[in-house]
């Protein structure tokens with residue numbers, strides 16, 4: 001299929017793009033960066049590259065992107081400013097929001113103008129949708145929480161739901177994605193390898209994680225399988241608490257997991273953004289079970305073993 005991708009030059013995209021190419025799709029990759037700067041994109045003939053900022057509405061008027069849209073059969077929209085990398089100042093929160101909401105609104109507006117819209121749109125969201133309540137086990141049935149991230153996810157999803165009627169929509173509420181070259185684990189690994197690792201905060205918060213390979217497989221499956229629509233939680237079936245996450249990581253690495261990172265230190269670095277790491281949520285997926293999705297890595301220690309092999 002001809003697929004158009006936004007936000008696929010980063011941590012998830014760097015495994016997703018090679019998988020989609022292997023599956024025989026031809027890709028149009030949208031990025032704010034110039035092609036030469038992105039090392040993660042293979043130099044393949046069936047990748048068309050468009051440099052533009054998807055959050056700026058005027059970029060979507062360009063002939064190049066309009067032509068790509070006309071022939072595209074599927075869209076994967078993952079674009080968004082990183083959430084837990086910087087302090088949540090007012091400006092940064094605006095960037096976190098606009099990069100997702102404006103991009104999605106611009107994309108949907110362009111799709112609605114097409115005579116023949118794409119068959120499928122896969123749109124990212126996050127388990128932050130549910131807010132954080134340590135007593136609740138969340139499934140796709142739960143309603144949204146009430147904090148910055150929950151409201152952001154709600155608006156992100158509502159913008160995507162405005163897609164053309166003929167386009168099948170799958171929203172993936174993504175959990176903590178695990179791979180060694182980025183994300184939460186990428187940050188923890190050097191500290192653990194140095195023997196200085198340990199749980200963050202009080203260690204009781206839930207970590208609803210997914211191996212990056214499983215996430216890419218589920219996105220790939222949803223491109224081709226028309227039974228996949230609505231919302232799925234992109235999480236493995238066995239979430240763990242931070243203490244278990246960090247013990248298991250220490251064990252697989254053969255390193256101690258003794259040095260807890262106190263919550264106030266993280267709050268000093270990330271401000272309100274520290275809540276993403278300190279609060280967590282216990283998320284299950286009923287929909288992926290019903291769709292009979294087969295996880296390669298349902299257990300955290302198996303995921304770590306494969307990632308660190």
Ligand code: NDP
Nearest residue numbers: 007008009010011012031032078079080081099126174177
């Ligand atoms: P990365 O930060 O690695 O990549 C983000 C992508 O979004 C890049 O391709 C980048 O494209 C684009 N982007 C970044 N900032 C902006 C901006 N200000 N305006 C427009 N586009 C921007 O993220 P991941 O690959 O980890 O995640 C992809 C999506 O999945 C994100 O929306 C994220 O919120 C969501 N998600 C990820 C989780 C995780 O654990 N990794 C968990 C839950 C949700 P370029 O620079 O090429 O323009």
